[in-house]
Amino acid sequence: MTDAQVLRSQAGRVVTLTLNRPDKLNALTAGVLRELRVHLAAIAKDDGVGCVVLAGAGRSFCAGHDLEALAGGNALDSRYEEAETIDLLEALPQPTIGRLQGHCLTGGLELALGCDLLVAASNVKIGDTHAKWGLVPVWGLSVRLPERVGMATAKRLMFSCEILDGAAAAAIGLVDESVAEAELDARIGRIAAQVAANSxxxxxxxxxxxxxxxxxxxxxxxxxxxxxxxxxxxxxxxxxxxxxxx
Structure with a gap:
């Protein structure tokens, strides 16, 4: 049993970072992102890592920002701490793959968009619900989402708060691939191995x-x-x- 909110494991040259709050659907807090930041800083200097997979423990990748923590003030060290952590993920020298299953919503989508490649289970629930809660993005969604899907589609997703499954997300380029949940690990494993084998x-x-x-x-x-x-x-x-x- 571990109290770590982000787990690191390594197989060969592939590192997997796993958000570890499965009872909260891996909802993000300042503490989770702080732990993630420590791992990212270490990996950036590690020549033994050729590819990084970002995943979530349990049945979801990440249901978004922990709204209870948000309402309580979330104990940030600085105003931009959380957004800068996603910037670090995006800037990581090694290629990154987001493993998306279950929920990938709002803040979870913002985190996923920091990855280079996104592979989703067909039954994933992915979308932006900031407007549903009377919130606006501050972690980069308004920049990274249109880079992925185009401005018009980004507007539709942000204004409607529509939730997509894997096939629909792949059809608009929000994710790179959608596969059956039972095939998700095998498919990501093959991609990660191909990436890690290269320079x-x-x-x-x-x-x-x-x-x-x-x-x-x-x-x-x-x-x-x-x-x-x-x-x-x-x-x-x-x-x-x-x-x-x-």
Whole structure:
């Protein structure tokens, strides 16, 4: 038995971080995000990690912000502490995969959108319900949701508070794939293994290029890439030497 609200496990080069409040459907508090932040900071410096899976214990990924904690003040160290934790997830050098099942609502969706890839169970319940509770997003939803699904669809989801299943979410690009719940772990395992087998240094550079290109003109982004500001990954020669000509 553990009191940890975020669990870390590792198989090979794949690390899984699991939100561990299953009795609360992994609803988020300042404490949960604080623990997550500690793990993210450690993983960012760990060259032995090639891919990170973010999951939820029990029957849900994350039902959102813990509204009881929110009403009680939530004991933040700083105003932006929670949002900055999701920023750290997004900026993690290693590729990340969100494992979505059960509930993925509102604050849980904001957290999931910090991941690079999202794979959902077909019976997931995913959506934004800020407006249902008279709230507005402060963890990045108004930026990351339209980046995923386009502005018009983001408006529809935010204004209607519609809850989607996995197939509907995949159809609009909110998640990358939807599979039967019984197949979720196997599918994510295959993707994570493929990612982790590739060059971690390539991943770090690629993520930096992708994020940089988002914040500048297309012309500048193209020039930035071709100037190779980070050079070639140091494992490039070794990997190329291992290629067998068929």
């Amino acid at each position: 971690s240094q390539s991943h770090r550079i690629n993520k930096t290029l992708l994020h940089a290109g988002r914040n500048t003109s297309r012309e500048k982004a193209l020039r930035y890439e071709r100037d190779m500001p980070f050079g070639q990954p140091s494992d490039s020669a070794e990997r190329l030497a291992a290629v067998k000509v068929k």
